Amino acid sequence: MNLYDLIVKKIKDIQAAGDESPVTNISTSSMLTAEITLVSSILVALIMLRLVSKVLMIVAVLVVLFAALTAMPLMPKFKKEQNDSLASMMFYVVIALAIVITLFYWGNLNV
Amino acid sequence: MIIDVQLASLFTAVALIVIGIFAAVFLDNLIKKVIGLAFIGDGVNLFLISMGYKAGGIVYIYLPGMAADWFAQNAAYPLPFALVLTSIVIGASTMAVMLGIIIVLYKKRGSISASKILGE
């Protein structure tokens, strides 16, 4: 069993619970691209932490890399989280509101 | 009283906003969600009004015989009040559109439960 089949199998496992759309060549490659894009752009973005502290940057990159590798198929989970149901959208809206307010209130006073 | 009127009404406004957000997020019935949203709007309007309030002040209507200086020092700040008038009307029209959509959706799907008709 080569690597591609492994990936297809993994995606099938995850999709089995959700929608019944067939796993095609295109959807597999899209999922793979999204996965790589997500991980790599987050890692590159983390390098910006060097402005705060270099040690923190190295630690953060390593931790995130390790976490991403262990929880590898991230994108199906992300897709499941960003669905169209009102409840989940609302949940993220309220979380975002809390984060924005907290960041502004505490971040500015203590930085 | 221990707390003054302005502070108390600001707290009332915040309480209304919190109740409204709670209702909009956690209640399943669409009509109740919309009632909660109406409370958020009311709370924000009350917040704006309390900002213009002045303890021991007078209404911002300039009557003949008032000294201009005295009026300027005692009248409430009228700018937020002018804004709230607009805001109330906007809120009411938004409510009307939402309720209209809910009625149409009930005719189509036969339910006003958010988890049933606004799911995936």
Add this chain to the structure above:
Amino acid sequence: MNLLIALMVIVPILCALFLNLLHKRDRTIKVVTVLLALALPALPLLANYGLHYFGGYAPLVENPTLSANLPSMITGTALNTFHPAITYSFQSAQQLFVFILGLVALLAIFVSLFETRRPSGVYAYMMFMGVAAVTAVILTDDIFNLYVFFEIAALATVGIVLVSNIKGNYETALKYMIMGSIAAPLLLLGIALLLGVTGNVNITDIIYSLKNGLVDPQNPVLLMACGLIIFGWLYGSGLPPFHTIKSAIYSKALPSGAALIQTFSVFIFVALGIIILRIFSYLPFSQWVILGVSLLAMILGITMAILQTDLKRMIGFLAVGELGYIGIGLGLSTAYGITAGLFQAVNEAMITALLFLGFGVVLYQTGVSDTRKLGGMMVKNPLVALMVLLAGFAMAGVPPLNAFQSKLMLIQGSIKAGLPELGVIMILLSIVTFMTFMKAFHAVYLRPQPVDLEIKNEKIPKATLIAMLVLLGVCLIFGLFPQIATSYLQPLATSLAGGML
């Protein structure tokens, strides 16, 4: 005093009201609407730069006859320079924004009239109303006026979605309104806090108060206000966590409506972003929040776009992702970066509109938007395919098209600002954008046609082709001569970066 500035908002509102009177007279609506819509891009070109005071209440400084009789308690203090009227400010950057908005609106209205079988006055009404609202949001210098038109723009958006008869449009519109009814009052709460601290709703006066020590800039209430206004900004422009609902809104509107709605989002994004930068530029934290949110929007928008099978949803997510580029330009807060971001905003508004219209032709012909069921459209209309391909090239940033210039500027700007990582991410995501686009293009145009795909309308309306050609032409002009656009945007960007406003 410049009457044309006020007319830019009033004319679309009047057009909207007038068209609603002409209900059920199809021919008349067609002719009248096109004629009226021509005024939208024409007005900003004719107007002179300046300020417009509604009701004519100029600041006391500019009105010596009135201020001569007033006591020094008023004329000797900051009250002398405050703006008592709702003020609209029209400078070169606003000219370009309103022109592009008017152009896209004209073309979208033009296309909608010929693509729908029975042109409805209501649809045109909503479009005109939305254009009026967004124009006011761009022009206004009064933060409460901005809120009012922000709400009207949201209502117009919902109206555009409701008019389309796409399955599930009512559900999506209701979701959007419920979230909007949480976010918009919170934006108003932020404005209320700002008003409570400074006693003003005019942005120039608020900045004056902050800069000259009339109020303490480190007041925690102001921080709260900044947070709430940023939350409203997230809602208005569809940044995360609102990216799912915003892309759903795009996908539930007719193609012409979607082209217009995404232009609304882009310009609301720019207008509110400029206001946040103007008022809160003294908080370095706000720039980091703008950068962070934009990065998140880019990453989430573009990775989600790859996974979509629905054509319109895919472009919707791409549109959200492209917003991130603008935000990065604004968040860099150097003159060069802001110019690049604003230029990218102008380009993105046109390119995404072009993509929506282009793929809209496929929808018009087949009525199917699922990429898995489409194919072989290249044979049917090679000209449209070519234009869509060029639009995709433009979106990904291929020279000599316009987004190449703005993306190049953005990357240079990020390197100059000392953040080359942003440049790397932007290049990476541009490549992925292009891949996503090519995936859709392959599925729709290059693949052999599935057997069960039936073509409902063979003929493409000429209006759509003309609209696409015009947009492509403007894209090409901006790509070959970027100075045309950047020279308009430079003054605003310089003043924003210098914190002078």
Add this chain to the structure above:
Amino acid sequence: MIVYILMIVTILGAVLALMQRDLLKAAILTGVPGASIAFLYQYLLAPDVALTQAIVGSAIIPVFFALAVYKTRRVEE
């Protein structure tokens, strides 16, 4: 004193409206916070806003809700 009572009535009315299982009652109870906010505006020195709020908040909006309940269903699922 009356101001504080109005504030308490506002919040209690809001909570009560949301606690009803009968949606028609909830719709009518929406008028209670609306009306008490209108009185509150009067005491907060904003009589013109109080007039608008009295009409919109205590009459129009409850009627809208009641109409919506009438056109859909009366009891929560």
